Amino acid sequence: MNDILNQLNPPQREAVTATEGPVLVLAGAGSGKTRVLTYRIAYMLEEKNIAPWNILAITFTNKAANEMADRVEALVGAAANDMWVRTFHSACVRILRRDIERLGYGRNFNIIDADDQKSLVKECVRELRLSEDEFPHRSVLAEISRAKDGLYTPEEYCREFATEYRLSQVGRIYTLYQNKLRRSNDVDFDDLIMLTVRLFRECPDVLEYYRNKFKYILVDEYQDTNPAQNELIILLAGEHRNICVVGDDDQSIYKFRGADISNILEFEKAFPNAKVVRLEQNYRSTQNILDAANSVIKNNTGRKGKHLWTDGEKGENIQVYRANNDFDEADYIVKQIRSLAADGYRYGDIAVLFRAKSSSKVIEDCFMRAALPYRVLSGLRFYDRKEIRDMIAYLRLIKNPDDDVSLRRIINVPSRKIGKVTLDAINSMAAREGVSLYRAISGHLEDFKGGVAEFYTLIENLRSLVGTVPIDELVQRVYEDSGYEKSLEKDEKGQERAENIGELISGASHYTETVDEPNFDDYMDNLVLVSDVDNYDEDTDAVVMMTMHASKGLEFPVVFICGFDDGVFPSVKAIFDPEEIQEERRICYVAITRARQRLYLTGSHSRMVFGKTSVYKPSRFLNEIPEELYELTDAREEMHARAEQLRETMGAMMQKKEKKMPTATVTMSAEKPKPTGNVNLKAGDTVSHPKFGEGVIISAQPVGNDVHYKINFNGVGEKNLLGLYAKLTKIN
């Protein structure tokens, strides 16, 4: 054990050995946070003889939880198995599975995911006869989610916002949404936390049980907790106060998901006399990179305050490049990577970070053309794929026939010729009798034949298999018997989809083989809560591209941060709000501190956004970095030198777009094919359209370089058409 302590620097050692009482560890980027957490647990077990089952370690991601569990096990061996090392959500599931009946839910509740939430909200909006334009599911869902993060029940929410029209309507949606969830015994991600808090508040004996059980609590990434999660921790640790939270207020970048930075800033209010430990020595980056990060983040207010430093070298200067346009920017990145490769870097050592996914496209194209190996991280997650979600919907319906959301999803997938009309009929039947859709069907079997009857038999048959066949076989049977397998034959993406389902099935057999007591309910929890950990495989030698958010917690020898322009990063959406700018600045801090040796910041004087070319100034964050830390290259000054290459790039792009021309001459026709449409028509003109026949223009509204026509066609009625695209001919 002394060995272990000797491997730590003084503040790290302090954080590890302060096992009693509240501790706040402010862990700067790259300061050995994970090491502190794992050593602390090892220290508690070995030196303090604390029983492993008295320890609760909470993380946000499964990846972090698994990593922590593995590392602790490596230090102390099997004792690690008796601890709870879990994500907030999976810890809550486990607690709720035991006692949720106290809140009137059934113990076999299903956990619905974002996609189901979306359709449920839509359904609610429609049922309440509200406009889907005014209450788009996206923002309503965010609103509901924030409400739950803030521990507002529907009733409290409605009361709170009764006087404000929009929010009071959202309150109605929230109420209906919650009722629907409850009726089908479903909970969403946010419910997992909120219901656990409710359970603790309403059932003191339950809270007492867990307070006794978890005498020592650790929370990782504390800056990312939302109010509900914070309350959960306060409830659990409030009595014994053996709570250690680790985080970095400067790395709080998930406000939009409900994370509340004040949880970490005000930790000492919740736990007076907390010991505060700062980990500021950095073991990752060069001093230049740290200086840049420090100088940016110091512009934020209300920080706990930290100053990163290293024993290591000053390192290379940061390279700043201002391109002429976004193609040129991508081109620069490719060229630099080539020369880095020549310097001995592996592609896998290099990461390209961007603020928004949309920025990746230009760069990807450029990499593709240059034949540089790359991967984009965090595209579609495995369990977000349509075919996987369809399979899961079947499984969920089998598990819980009252799960209307899942039923709607797959009753006609693959097609059983069950359309809106039939579904509406079932729906009103169910509403009339106050039962779920599936029960409505089973109660009126005589009324249904064909598709619906077929579907019912299918589900009943599959249901009878639960518990009698292994889970992987069950999944296989769903896949075959539902006709899904067959339907993929006609699907152009069928091959890939079949492979994904194959992976789901092998995942299921892996589960059956590795888990002590495999059971269907538990398998389903894992399916929803455990996304495919991380498809980031460090062994493949390819440049990684990802959002700055996704890069949190990772590190790379070389980092490119692209789109370093005001309006791109910081995002336009943040530019007028000082709070948002502070959040962007934290994102910037996170991004910069990913780099170990070399950092590139690239921007562009102009870029294509939404089809229009706009002009950009350098990111304001660049002004916050002292000039002596970087070398600036401005393409504008080298314009002439580069003009030739640029032309080639553009030429190659044009060629790629119009595959027809084999070789020909690469001309400089950057002009796109002229839109054939007619934009010179006026109100009153008579026109002819291939489909709608003749009509008279009622109005012509210019929209950009296009014109928006409202036309009254004879016998057809009013149509809205765009001049550039509609095939309109003027008739005199």
Add this chain to the structure above:
DNA sequence: CTCAGCTAGATTTTT
């Protein structure tokens, strides 16, 4: 019921 064609919208997303 299905599919083509149009429209509106277009940060970030650990669970």
Add this chain to the structure above:
DNA sequence: TCTAGCTGAG
């Protein structure tokens, strides 16, 4: 400009 999701014609 690109694309996901909705609408309306077959």
